[in-house]
Amino acid sequence: MNITHRLQEGYVSTTDLVVTILRIALGIVILLKGIFFLSHSEYLGNLIRHTNFELKTQFWISYIAFAHLFGGVFIILGLITRFACAIQIPVLIGAVFFVNPAQGSQTSTFEIVLAIVVLILLVYFLIKGPGKVSMDESLKKFLL
Template identity: 50%
Template sequence: MNVIRKIEHWGDVHQSKWLDFLRIILGLVIFGKGVSFISDTSTLQNLITQNNVFGFSSMLISVAIHVVAFAHLVGGILIILGLVTRFAVVIQIPILLFAVFFVNLTRGFSMPNSELWLSILVLFMLILFWVVGSGPLSVDEGLKNKRGKRYD
């Protein structure tokens, strides 16, 4: 636990305002993917069923799609606001790892496979914000200044 605290402290000390704009864009992308999942579940279900590595039933896949969509919607809003950012990011990382290695990687590294490149970029940005935290332009920072302690 001591190493994680040191990483969080380093991230809190070395945060700049331009990273907040990057955090907001990341939150918008994740929120947008959540909306996309909700609006077109049949296409996503077909894609996952075709790449069904673990042999799950279609009902379980459907439930997983709705859980992922909910996690993206809520996590995207939390990341945009900068509210419990590290928690929201940690919830998103396993979803993106699954997307990169089990869904998008099966289509290859070709340039037209933009979903793979987007998933890799978002995964790296999630790891970045797990380290650096929410930043000075966030609800977390406002709460910290108001009450004298941090909630992420």
């Protein structure tokens, strides 16, 4: 049975649906942030230069932008979700504890709250997994 049939026949509980919606929303936010960072790499470079991680700035710009792009897509699909979350967590820890405090009053409250919420959701999906409505679950059932 594929995902649409399970949804139509009511095999997916409300909790599973909420977890799926949260996972997809998280993936979209991360993907959009990756697109923003890729198109505004000088902005991301300035953010990194204001922290103590000035060395290897180009490496961090590339890592953050591509981790967000690919990680966002994988989280949306629910494919290798735990790995996608694991590569996002160091970036978000850096954003919460190093980048936002280094900017001081220039950082909006929305950005700080968004970074904290995204970090909490990433840790949740790293521990719990993608949920029942995901590519990981479909592949597990198909392969077993």
